[in-house]
Amino acid sequence: MNEVDNVTAAPGARECDGCTLCCKVLDIGSEGVVAPPGSWCHHCDKTGGGCQIYAQRPEECRQFACFWVQRDDVPESLKPSKCRVVIGWAEEMFQLYVDPGRPEAWQQAQVRGWIEAMTRQGAPIAVSINGKVIWANDQARSVAANRQV
Ligand code: SF4
Numbered sequence: 001m002n003e004v005d006n007v008t009a010a011p012g013a014r015e016c017d018g019c020t021l022c023c024k025v026l027d028i029g030s031e032g033v034v035a036p037p038g039s040w041c042h043h044c045d046k047t048g049g050g051c052q053i054y055a056q057r058p059e060e061c062r063q064f065a066c067f068w069v070q071r072d073d074v075p076e077s078l079k080p081s082k083c084r085v086v087i088g089w090a091e092e093m094f095q096l097y098v099d100p101g102r103p104e105a106w107q108q109a110q111v112r113g114w115i116e117a118m119t120r121q122g123a124p125i126a127v128s129i130n131g132k133v134i135w136a137n138d139q140a141r142s143v144a145a146n147r148q149v
């Protein structure tokens with residue numbers, strides 16, 4: 001794992017290996033870095049160079065590692081740079097952040113298959129594009145409702 005390949009700090013079972021999609025789909029807004037969800041962070045070299053301020057990147061970038069990079073039992077086809085969906089965890093549920101350049105990406109068979117398998121296991125899952133939730137399973141709606149009570 002090196003600074004070019006790894007735009008996040010949290011060590012995982014895998015390496016980012018050229019993927020930078022979380023630098024586009026996540027909402028980063030701290031320590032002088034403003035990257036609204038769906039817009040590339042201007043510190044990201046999308047040609048493969050990764051984070052250009054790696055040593056000074058914000059804490060939220062240091063903390064983030066997607067589910068694919070953390071777990072080598074997640075199918076290779078779900079690598080974010082391939083499927084254009086980043087699987088994260090926030091607000092007590094899986095969050096699928098979809099590349100707005102490929103808004104249909106979460107409907108691909110491998111992504112839908114993962115959603116369906118995890119839903120059968122009872123996992124709460126929400127799907128968002130540009131920071132807006134476009135779909136959530138019953139478990140996620142229940143988690144959200146309980147949070148509002
Ligand atoms: S989305 Fe995952 S694999 Fe891609 S750069 Fe971010 S942490 Fe690495």
Ligand code: SF4
Pocket residue numbers: 007008022023024028033035041042043044045050051052053054057058061
């Ligand atoms: S500061 Fe670096 S790690 Fe954080 S979003 Fe921007 S390019 Fe990615």
